[in-house]
Amino acid sequence: MGQTAAVSAFLWITVVSLAAWCWLLLGQGFFWRTDVRLPGRRDLDAWPSVCVVVPARDEAAVLPVGLPSLLTQDYPGRAEVFLVDDGSTDGTGDLARELSRRHGGLPLTVGSPGEPPAGWTGKLWAVRYGIGLARARDPEYLLLTDADIAHAPDSLRELVAAADTGGFDVVSQMARLRVASLWERLVVPAFVYFFAQLYPFRWIGRPGSRTAAAAGGCVLLRADMAEKARIPEAIRHAVIDDVALARAVKRSGGRVWLGLADRVDSVRPYPRLRDLWRMVSRSAYAQLRHSPALLLGTVAGLALVYLVPPAAVAVGAAGGTGAVALVGAAAWAVMAGTYVPMLRYYRQPPWLAPLLPFTAFLYLLMTVDSAVQHYRGRGAAWKGRTYARPDAVADEG
Incomplete structure (x- = not known):
């Protein structure tokens, strides 16, 4: 019985x-469908100015792939790159200058903000410093991207065209993460799958939807919306800063789009289980x-x-x-x-x-x-x- x-x-x-x-x-x-890609876009008559902000802390291993992909962007308008060396001990800043001399392309400025004060995460303190440098150029858009992200040559053009055509204040792409080792094959696709389950991409871009998220490796943000939403001051505590940024923008009346990337790739390796474990566990409880x-x-x-x-x-x-x-x-x-x-x-x-x-x-x-x-x-x-x-x-x- x-x-x-x-x-x-x-x-x-x-x-x-x-x-x-x-x-x-x-x-x-x-959420399980993978066809949410950059929305319909057209070539623009006048291309707005863009400043690219790259927070970087001890990124010498990946910088030779990520930074040149930004410096050599095929963008018709005015654009420049600001790399913020966030207290690196591996020569990240000097390497960035050397890569700029070697590859040419977009102008590069390297700066350092010093240690973050209490109440700030290190990355957002670096982003704040980079946005401060960029505002002196009065850009119409800010591209917030990570040092380990490799962009296709037309990435910036495509992002700006999508934002301008669709009237979005944030256009973000989930970079394709590296999948090479056994553990990456088991864990990485599931990471994106679970993220999409929590934040269905179709809901994020829907007018009037409260669902908000972005992918921190590639976020194009209208500069005037950054000021209106007080980015990054309003989210300075956030460990999961990309989701916090999208929510701040939506609370300020902005529109957000997030989808999977076709030619924006993360080159950071996570070959061992403990590497992936650290990546997930560092922010999982903050998510809750x-x-x-x-x-x-x-x-x-x-x-x-x-x-x-x-x-x-x-x-x-x-x-x-x-x-x-x-x-x-x-x-x-x-x-x-x-x-x-x-x-x-x-x-x-x-x-x-x-x-x-x-x-x-x-x-x-x-x-x-x-x-x-x-x-x-x-x-x-x-x-x-x-x-x-x-x-x-x-x-x-």
Whole structure:
């Protein structure tokens, strides 16, 4: 009797998991589709001026790929690059000047803001300094991009044309992350998949939608909107600064667009699991606004949605309960099917799709570890800086 009740309860849990996947498939902005690319655009009669701001801290390893791709942009209007050397110890600033001499192209200014004051993350303090230098040129647009991002030669032209044609205040592209090692293949496509699940790209660009997000590696921002939304002062605490920026812009009445990139790539390697673990765990608990209740809900939700289906297949097969196995297999099939488009975008084989529950379990552990580090007072650690117990400010909430 007790065993029958347990099987019945597990069956109902599996049915709920399947129902959740049916809703995710159809009701979450078709997040799993990968066809949200730069919106329709046209060549402009007069190309607005742009200043590119690149915060860089100890980026000598990736700078020879990222910076030349900016300096050699084929842009018809006035543009220049401001690289902010954020206290590097590896010669980042000197290397940037050497790359500028070697490649020519757009004018380059290298500056250093000094250590950030209390209440500022290092990256946003560097961005503030770079925007301050850029404002002396009175640009119409600011491109905020990272030192590890390689842009195609027409990237700036395409971004500006999309923003101007569509009337967007922010146009952001999710750079294609590097996928080379075994762990990158398992974890990286899922990272973008989970992000799109939280922030469906179709909802972000929809007029009147409250969903807001951007991808910090490539954010084109209207300069007048940056002033109106008080970027970056209004988000100076934010660990997840790209999402905070998009929300600040939307609160100020601006329009935001976010999609996947075709020829904007991150060249930063994450060859080992611990590298990827650090990337995710440093900000996962901040995403949950440092809330124990949200942490528990997230762990339970990940378990229900991603772990129950394969567990149901195993339990059903072992116990001879076909209904449990069948419902679990159906949920697992829907899950894997929604993951295939992202694998294709990353040029990965579709047989990796059924492994998504394993990857989700890793993300569950990374999220719990992020909370543990927070309560140990280590907070978000990155590039030699530790933000102990960062505030869950409204801009992130």
